Amino acid sequence: MLWNAILLALREIRRNIMRSSLTALGIIIGVAAVIIMVTLGSGATAKVTKQISSLGSNMLLIRPGQGMHGPGGRQSTASAFKVEDAEAIARDISGLEAVAPSATQSMQAIYGNENWSTTAVGTTNAYLEVRDWPIEKGRRFSKSELHGGKAVCILGSTVGNKLFGGQDPLNATIRLKKLSFRVIGLLKTKGQSTFGTDRDDIALIPLRTLHRRITGNTNVSVIYVSVLDGVSIEMAKKDIERLMRERRHISQREDDDFNVMDMREIVKILSGTTRVLTGLLGAVAAVSLLVGGIGIMNIMLVSVTERTREIGIRLALGALEREVLLQFLVEAVVLSSLGGIIGIMFALTTSLVLSKVLLVPFIFNIGIVFISFIFSVAVGIIFGYFPARKAARLDPIEALRHE
Amino acid sequence: MKAISKISGRPLIEIKDVSKVYGQGQAVMHALRGINLQITNGDFVAVMGPSGSGKSTCLNILGCLDTPTLGTYLFMGIDVGKLTRNQRALLRRHYLGFVFQNYNLLKRTSSIENVELPLIYRGLPAAERHAYSLNALKAVGLKGWEHHTAGELSGGQQQRVAIARAIVTEPTVLLADEPTGNLDSERSRETIELLARFNRDKGITIVMVTHETDMASYAKRSINFIDGLIVNDKLQETS
Numbered sequence: 255m256l257w258n259a260i261l262l263a264l265r266e267i268r269r270n271i272m273r274s275s276l277t278a279l280g281i282i283i284g285v286a287a288v289i290i291m292v293t294l295g296s297g298a299t300a301k302v303t304k305q306i307s308s309l310g311s312n313m314l315l316i317r318p319g320q321g322m323h324g325p326g327g328r329q330s331t332a333s334a335f336k337v338e339d340a341e342a343i344a345r346d347i348s349g350l351e352a353v354a355p356s357a358t359q360s361m362q363a364i365y366g367n368e369n370w371s372t373t374a375v376g377t378t379n380a381y382l383e384v385r386d387w388p389i390e391k392g393r394r395f396s397k398s399e400l401h402g403g404k405a406v407c408i409l410g411s412t413v414g415n416k417l418f419g420g421q422d423p424l425n426a427t428i429r430l431k432k433l434s435f436r437v438i439g440l441l442k443t444k445g446q447s448t449f450g451t452d453r454d455d456i457a458l459i460p461l462r463t464l465h466r467r468i469t470g471n472t473n474v475s476v477i478y479v480s481v482l483d484g485v486s487i488e489m490a491k492k493d494i495e496r497l498m499r500e501r502r503h504i505s506q507r508e509d510d511d512f513n514v515m516d517m518r519e520i521v522k523i524l525s526g527t528t529r530v531l532t533g534l535l536g537a538v539a540a541v542s543l544l545v546g547g548i549g550i551m552n553i554m555l556v557s558v559t560e561r562t563r564e565i566g567i568r569l570a571l572g573a574l575e576r577e578v579l580l581q582f583l584v585e586a587v588v589l590s591s592l593g594g595i596i597g598i599m600f601a602l603t604t605s606l607v608l609s610k611v612l613l614v615p616f617i618f619n620i621g622i623v624f625i626s627f628i629f630s631v632a633v634g635i636i637f638g639y640f641p642a643r644k645a646a647r648l649d650p651i652e653a654l655r656h657e
Numbered sequence: 658m659k660a661i662s663k664i665s666g667r668p669l670i671e672i673k674d675v676s677k678v679y680g681q682g683q684a685v686m687h688a689l690r691g692i693n694l695q696i697t698n699g700d701f702v703a704v705m706g707p708s709g710s711g712k713s714t715c716l717n718i719l720g721c722l723d724t725p726t727l728g729t730y731l732f733m734g735i736d737v738g739k740l741t742r743n744q745r746a747l748l749r750r751h752y753l754g755f756v757f758q759n760y761n762l763l764k765r766t767s768s769i770e771n772v773e774l775p776l777i778y779r780g781l782p783a784a785e786r787h788a789y790s791l792n793a794l795k796a797v798g799l800k801g802w803e804h805h806t807a808g809e810l811s812g813g814q815q816q817r818v819a820i821a822r823a824i825v826t827e828p829t830v831l832l833a834d835e836p837t838g839n840l841d842s843e844r845s846r847e848t849i850e851l852l853a854r855f856n857r858d859k860g861i862t863i864v865m866v867t868h869e870t871d872m873a874s875y876a877k878r879s880i881n882f883i884d885g886l887i888v889n890d891k892l893q894e895t896s
Contacts, residue, residue, distance in 0.1 A: 258777055269765045567761050570722060571775045572750025574743050650722050
């Protein structure tokens with residue numbers, strides 16, 4: 255009986271190609287929307303996670319102020335760190351790979367006729383290690399340059415390109431805040447950050463140079479710390495917090511006036527956010543799949559009315575109620591699963607193209623493909639059932655008389 | 658005057674005091690007012706009468722599409738009034754064939770697929786189905802028209818496809834509701850002769866509703882309905 259129903263259903267579908275394709279269209283769009291949204295969404299999640307871990311997932315960021323504690327924090331009143339704080343961390347806490355104190359100042363960089371506004375970061379060679387940032391050309395700071403506060407700089411690739419174009423910047427002299435600096439190195443391109451800022455728009459100078467010649471104080475705005483592989487980041491974080499509370503004379507009852515941020519927290523937060531967004535988009539797309547299902551029901555209901563005579567003929571020829579029901583149900587299921595398959599193929603090609611255009615990795619998620627196929631078949635069964643039952647229950651005499 | 662069963666034993670169709678009432682209260686309509694009728698195997702009955710006289714209702718009941726309000730209808734000894742919808746569908750599938758005034762072929766469907774339809778419901782395998790259908794189309798003179806759809810055929814041809822569909826299952830009874838109503842006199846004559854031939858050669862019992870006396874003259878017996886009652890039931894010489 256099922257075989258007969260399939261045969262009859264396929265004949266009806268073939269006979270009414272236009273109606274059939276319109277019915278399937280709703281499901282095609284619904285399934286395609288779900289898969290495209292989820293595929294691109296998980297691609298974006300993967301991209302964000304990868305970008306953040308490129309910041310260094312074993313990195314801790316220590317900043318004065320309460321950081322992410324919202325309004326009422328003590329950001330403004332918290333005193334800055336000093337170089338000694340970084341030295342104390344490096345000396346007293348075990349399991350650290352590198353500790354890089356840094357202070358930043360935005361300034362104009364000038365070379366010949368070119369000028370570019372950038373950020374100067376006063377730091378040490380440890381900065382390159384913590385941020386896992388190799389030198390493309392040239393060299394790091396020498397010991398004497400660091401200790402003597404010499405006017406030398408290492409440029410990020412953006413600054414290098416803006417000032418020098420295609421020329422070799424090494425050993426050239428540029429001006430930063432009215433001072434002449436010799437370019438000793440060029441950093442490897444790191445690309446945009448997750449937040450859309452250009453990480454290569456930077457000029458590194460020795461911390462002591464920044465303190466002595468530019469800011470005139472010995473403040474450190476951020477201390478970057480990288481933890482050795484295999485050492486617990488939580489432990490290092492706790493140790494640093496204890497040490498800093500001691501050094502900053504914070505009593506038991508007081509909150510920290512500094513903040514140790516774990517990069518993995520940010521990874522968690524951001525990938526969590528994109529995952530939520532993906533889920534949201536998927537839900538929106540699922541609604542469109544539902545709408546597609548209702549579309550199937552509409553067309554099937556209309557087609558029951560339109561096909562009343564046909565149903566009457568079938569019933570007169572001796573079709574059983576359940577045979578008519580099954581035929582209509584199979585028609586709906588065939589259309590919706592066909593729509594599902596076409597939708598899946600359409601979605602995969604589209605998301606392949608879109609992921610190239612949007613520069614996110616193409617992540618083939620067999621789960622969502624499977625789920626949306628099952629869903630489209632379910633839509634066919636659920637929304638095909640009522641029209642099918644209506645058709646099966648028609649009175650043959652009335653149906654035959656129908657114009 | 659009384660029709661007498663030519664074959665011994667039970668008549669094929671036995672209608673006893675059958676009434677059919679539509680509607681309720683003020684709008685009540687008596688389509689049949691207690692009719693009695695027996696039809697034996699191999700008969701060819703023409704049912705005549707003005708519109709609304711109950712002849713179509715009678716045919717629907719004979720075809721197991723409808724059930725009597727009162728009285729009993731025995732088809733091959735089975736009380737059809739006591740059957741479920743699906744059991745009546747099975748009776749139609751296995752013993753009855755239908756020919757309608759407006760052909761009632763499936764639209765956009767080839768002749769052969771139309772003729773195959775009752776065989777599909779009977780569950781015949783594809784090869785047999787195909788062979789029987791080709792034979793039936795040949796028998797109605799439509800060899801070579803197997804793959805034309807209803808829209809590509811003339812009225813007479815469509816009615817012949819419908820007849821092929823009705824006889825392909827070799828039914829016990831063929832019920833025809835004004836089969837020549839939409840055809841010109843030439844096509845009508847061909848159609849009725851076709852029916853008469855299946856009655857004569859294959860012994861298919863035919864009950865045919867018609868308005869036209871010259872069509873009725875092909876039948877072995879004619880019955881007249883007026884106001885839900887049988888007023889005349891006579892055997893006649895066939896031409």
